[in-house]
Amino acid sequence: MAIIVDERTRVVVQGITGREGQFHAMRNRAYGTAVVAGVTPGKGGADVEGVPVFDSVRAAVAETNPNTAMVFVPAPFAADAIFEAVDAGIETVICITEGIPAHDMLRVYSHIRPRGVRLIGPNCPGVLSPGKANVGIIPAEIFSEGSVGLVSRSGTLTYQIGHELTQLGIGQSSIVGIGGDPVVGSSFIDILQLFEADRETEIVIMVGEIGGAEEEKAAAFIAERMAKPAVSYIAGFSAPPGKTMGHAGAIISGTSGTAQAKAEALRAHGVQVGANPTEAAQLVAAIAGAAT
Amino acid sequence: MDLYEYQGKELFRLLEIPVPDGRAASTAAEARDAAEGLGGQVVVKAQVLTGGRGKAGGIKPADGPAEAESRAEEILGLNINGHVVRRLWVERASEVAREYYLSVTFDRGEKKPLFMLTREGGVDIEEVAASTPEKVARLHVEPLTGFQPFEARWLCFAAGITEPGEMKQVVDIIKKLRGGFSALDAMLLEINPLIVTPEGEVRALDAKVTIDDNALYRHSRIAEGQASEDGDPQERMARERGVTYVKLDGEIGVLGNGAGLVMSTLDVVGQAGGRPANFCDLGGGAQADSVVSALEVITSDRSVRGIVFNIFGGITRGDEVARGLLEALDRLTIDLPIVVRLDGTLAEAGRALLAERAPQNVYVESTMLAAAGRVVELAS
Numbered sequence: 001m002a003i004i005v006d007e008r009t010r011v012v013v014q015g016i017t018g019r020e021g022q023f024h025a026m027r028n029r030a031y032g033t034a035v036v037a038g039v040t041p042g043k044g045g046a047d048v049e050g051v052p053v054f055d056s057v058r059a060a061v062a063e064t065n066p067n068t069a070m071v072f073v074p075a076p077f078a079a080d081a082i083f084e085a086v087d088a089g090i091e092t093v094i095c096i097t098e099g100i101p102a103h104d105m106l107r108v109y110s111h112i113r114p115r116g117v118r119l120i121g122p123n124c125p126g127v128l129s130p131g132k133a134n135v136g137i138i139p140a141e142i143f144s145e146g147s148v149g150l151v152s153r154s155g156t157l158t159y160q161i162g163h164e165l166t167q168l169g170i171g172q173s174s175i176v177g178i179g180g181d182p183v184v185g186s187s188f189i190d191i192l193q194l195f196e197a198d199r200e201t202e203i204v205i206m207v208g209e210i211g212g213a214e215e216e217k218a219a220a221f222i223a224e225r226m227a228k229p230a231v232s233y234i235a236g237f238s239a240p241p242g243k244t245m246g247h248a249g250a251i252i253s254g255t256s257g258t259a260q261a262k263a264e265a266l267r268a269h270g271v272q273v274g275a276n277p278t279e280a281a282q283l284v285a286a287i288a289g290a291a292t
Numbered sequence: 293m294d295l296y297e298y299q300g301k302e303l304f305r306l307l308e309i310p311v312p313d314g315r316a317a318s319t320a321a322e323a324r325d326a327a328e329g330l331g332g333q334v335v336v337k338a339q340v341l342t343g344g345r346g347k348a349g350g351i352k353p354a355d356g357p358a359e360a361e362s363r364a365e366e367i368l369g370l371n372i373n374g375h376v377v378r379r380l381w382v383e384r385a386s387e388v389a390r391e392y393y394l395s396v397t398f399d400r401g402e403k404k405p406l407f408m409l410t411r412e413g414g415v416d417i418e419e420v421a422a423s424t425p426e427k428v429a430r431l432h433v434e435p436l437t438g439f440q441p442f443e444a445r446w447l448c449f450a451a452g453i454t455e456p457g458e459m460k461q462v463v464d465i466i467k468k469l470r471g472g473f474s475a476l477d478a479m480l481l482e483i484n485p486l487i488v489t490p491e492g493e494v495r496a497l498d499a500k501v502t503i504d505d506n507a508l509y510r511h512s513r514i515a516e517g518q519a520s521e522d523g524d525p526q527e528r529m530a531r532e533r534g535v536t537y538v539k540l541d542g543e544i545g546v547l548g549n550g551a552g553l554v555m556s557t558l559d560v561v562g563q564a565g566g567r568p569a570n571f572c573d574l575g576g577g578a579q580a581d582s583v584v585s586a587l588e589v590i591t592s593d594r595s596v597r598g599i600v601f602n603i604f605g606g607i608t609r610g611d612e613v614a615r616g617l618l619e620a621l622d623r624l625t626i627d628l629p630i631v632v633r634l635d636g637t638l639a640e641a642g643r644a645l646l647a648e649r650a651p652q653n654v655y656v657e658s659t660m661l662a663a664a665g666r667v668v669e670l671a672s
Binding site for chain 2: 027075076099100101102103104106107109110111137138139141142152153154155156157158159160163180182183207209210212213214217233235236237238239259275276277278
């Protein structure tokens with residue numbers, strides 16, 4: 001099964017003629033993902049290594065029937081691209097673009113949420129379901145097929161944890177990077193809910209970082225609503241208050257939002273928290289070992 | 293990006309939110325001229341991006357130009373929480389009958405703008421919010437609807453602002469904040485205190501404005517004013533070179549690719565008994581040019597005794613990363629120990645390349661924990 005992307009995924013790539021868009025669209029296709037169309041306004045009729053390019057998402061939908069949009073459009077135009085995908089009836093939008101203004105995302109979020117559209121990102125590495133589909137920039141070679149669901153706010157840290165799991169012989173059902181911006185389309189809880197319902201996923205690992213209160217909310221959700229075991233790792237214990245560490249979202253204000261507060265909330269709800277990526281992977285391995 | 297009070301007040305004036313007349317000054321003579329132009333009693337205010345200015349002696353009243361000049365001399369150069377005062381705001385003194393607090397901020401939890409209004413404004417607002425939260429009226433507003441008068445009325449009634457003339461003015465200011473919040477791409481617009489004069493006039497005595505960094509491209513005038521502002525010397529150098537860098541106060545320089553991974557590296561350095569000197573993120577890859585800039589910024593901090601370079605090769609392959617790093621090291625002369633942890637795609641090839649060609653002060657490790665332990669050991 002896996003979540004969000006799988007064998008049934010048909011991707012339209014918005015911004016396919018850009019350098020990054022083209023590079024990753026081709027990588028995703030080489031992985032076996034059905035990349036059925038690209039959209040770049042003004043370049044309709046062209047093709048990118050055999051993938052037809054359309055002027056609009058509506059035109060791409062009419063011709064190629066995609067169900068997922070991957071957005072690589074530059075930040076000033078990215079919100080418009082998401083609105084366009086939703087207008088054309090796309091159900092799942094995965095937005096890789098970083099640097100989108102927060103107020104743009106506020107409007108996008110408020111518009112799509114009541115319509116039931118699933119948005120992953122922005123400023124995220126995308127979603128990989130090993131052996132099935134890869135939509136985004138996650139280096140698939142680091143991961144392997146299995147039953148651990150991985151959800152994270154970070155990019156390279158996600159790869160780090162996946163790598164640690166793979167080295168311990170533990171594969172993954174899906175890897176979801178939800179992004180680190182102040183407004184992201186899907187929260188930890190949204191993704192945990194999908195993992196809980198997914199038959200292939202047996203254990204979940206949640207990788208958080210300083211800022212906001214999403215990890216704390218997720219801790220309560222795990223305790224009250226999930227039967228599957230969950231492990232967590234939180235980055236940013238050494239981050240001083242009031243400093244921004246690269247991710248717009250990773251801002252500490254006052255005492256809430258610190259790594260310490262998040263780890264405590266998770267432990268208080270019975271979630272094991274690794275002190276570093278290696279230990280977090282070992283905690284997953286211990287649960288997986290006990291289950292077999 | 294945080295704005296200075298004088299910049300915030302200029303924006304308020306554009307939004308037609310009432311503020312006292314005032315002028316910016318960067319010398320005592322300019323402060324004198326400003327006071328002369330304004331006439332009467334003035335207040336000389338330090339322009340620094342930190343709280344507690346009043347308590348630190350950064351805000352002083354002056355009776356006329358001569359006194360404004362000497363107050364300015366006292367305040368310029370003051371060090372307030374590590375921020376040196378280089379600029380002043382001289383404004384006409386206001387008579388204050390009551391002090392309120394009004395703000396709109398970006399609530400990322402609810403994904404909506406959040407308004408807060410209380411009659412207990414002034415210096416100890418955080419204390420008020422913590423000990424008597426019932427005195428602070430809070431309202432989340434819908435991002436897509438635009439201003440609705442009931443929102444402002446509700447806030448006023450909930451905060452206990454019911455005198456009709458006063459309420460009308462506060463409602464009007466809320467309306468303007470609501471519009472300005474989206475128009476300016478603000479993350480915070482805060483007025484503390486929002487004062488009521490003995491004559492019943494409501495106006496903003498302070499202005500705290502934070503603009504979304506991601507949206508600065510559409511506010512070029514605001515961005516310009518800030519480009520050359522002060523701050524930590526390493527952070528200023530980093531800004532000039534386009535390096536994502538945050539100064540910390542330890543002795544282990546840290547750089548890596550990806551904010552989450554670098555944050556995690558700070559933590560493992562701490563767990564190994566060291567103290568990180570900085571946060572430095574190269575982003576996705578590790579091209580020679582960006583590595584050179586990053587290392588120059590990191591080593592300009594004299595307290596750095598060792599550097600840990602944590603790279604996880606994803607799409608950027610390990611051997612490419614190693615070549616970039618070797619090229620960067622060729623162009624720099626660094627005597628400090630540098631521990632490189634290289635892992636991920638084609639990491640073995642990269643590590644082999646480094647082992648073969650890197651200078652003697654470069655140590656290669658394959659795990660984060662080993663690298664952190666190594667750098668702490670070498671730096672002590």
